[in-house]
Amino acid sequence: MTEKVVVLAGASGFIGKFLHRRFVEEGWQVRLIARNATARWGDTAGLSQLLDGSELLVNLAGKSVSCRYNEANKAEIFASRTETTSELGRALAACTHPPRDWFNASTGTIYRHAEDHAQSEDDGELGSGFSVEVAKAWEAALAQADTSGVRKIALRMSIVMGPATRTDRRSGPGGGGVMRPFQILSRFGLGGRMAKGTQKYSWIHVEDVFQAILFLHQHREITGPVNLASPEVVDNTELMRQVRSALRIPFGIPTPRWLLEFGAVVIRTEPELVLKSRWVEPRKLAQAGFQWKYPTLSTALQAILTAQDSSKTSR
Template identity: 50%
Template sequence: MKKIVLAGGTGFVGQYLEKKFREQGYQVVIISRKPHHVNWTDYAGMLNALEGAEMLINLAGKSVNCRYTEANKREIFDSRMKTTEALGAAILNCDNPPPLWINSSTSTIYRHAEDRPMTEASGEFGKGFSVEVGKAWEQALFSFYLPETRQVALRLSIVLGKGGGVMVPYENMVRFGLGGKQGNGNQLFSWIHIEDVYKIILYLRDNDQMSGIINTTSPTPVTNRELMKALRKAMNRKVGLPTTKWMLSIGGVIIRTEPELILKSRWILPARLEQDGFQFAYPTLDRALHNILHE
């Protein structure tokens, strides 16, 4: 049986990938802190899981949907660096290492951009904690020299899918009348349907010329104003009250998250995927929202 390893595969994206790969006939081995999975402290178990696997997909890392306290920042950083370093060390000791290692990264590594889009070739790094995490995360991946294993960093944008991730709070905002623009509404929202994340992984598996940095985002980002309008339309809500920057700052304290997650302008394009001919299942937001909310 074909085998893949999902590291940190217990979240929204990981559970979706596990289901899809099992449907494809794969044995899926998960590394996590849960008792029925291979534990991060079990080096022999990790080595056995990786031995002969078709690919490793690493999604491990504490959610950034929290307040950036010193304790949370340390956990966000360590949960990404330590797991990536542990996986690389294990691959080095495999007799039959996985030919493909896909490691999660973040599109928030790019600067706040309202002037032009960021691509893999022309994108500029931003400043701040989340940017430094992204840079260190990718450095941890590519610091390993693995001649038999192709390494890919997925700079993931915000993932949209049914019943999880950011769709739950966005649906709640619209449902309770707060579906207007957030801040000035001009900030760009780069997103990707969860099915396209899966399709991109399959594409990377089948196209061994693809390695390095991959912007994992749809080809049609929208402004925050357009996002909220599309959500209201999809949910049949005519009116949505706007949320000002100061309201988001207060709300962030109450719900224990950072306003940056909403206010930063992420204008990112998947240039490498498009140039290579990848076809998105959900290239536009309207089509993605129709699938998520109505199909």
């Protein structure tokens, strides 16, 4: 039986490391595009050689958005997404046997601040502001790539949640997706609602990201951008209540907007990450019959905390 080959670009972060491990566990051969890998950004011919003969390309490359949006960081966030996507397009165009599918990361933040109704791939309204413009340019770079015969899908990811590994914990409070900051706040008694608490929180467990990628690869009829989100959406008040419940913490002090904005400056991030209402509907996946392993926040939180406890006891 011929081994399936996947190329992962930008696999050094939380999601990429998880996908790398899971692809290997499922019997795939994994080729990496990264600064310390055989194929590096800037070597388009080398990238083309690495991609040739593979079955699937998953591109996650991009600077973390968990930073202050000063001009230098904004330029790097923008370039790290659009330039790598464009280079992959050029590399694929030079392949003799390009991969069948190219799944390129995007973000559910492309939609507007929505507290009134969900935003699906079919009728979602795009928003405005820096994060939205980055997402639009990212998807435009994918659409403009001249890759005949390669199916291209923009993965509009909602907030990805998963257990922090030991490496993630050493990398700081952002390691392991978004769970650690919520856990830390809750354990210090600050696990109440953030600002009004009515902003919607669309999320997905990292295992369901992996399963959705496999599902999309198998379902050739699905085209265009695809929302990666859990079918259950909660508001911020309910999110923090469920986090406290999972941690067995009885109460949490609410955090006013002004304090969130001040705290964001202190930890060098943007308040948008918790203040924007993200209500992302995964309509294409649902209509195609995708089955989520973690469809509810309570099951996802329990799985994450169990995995983290297991990781601690195995040290």
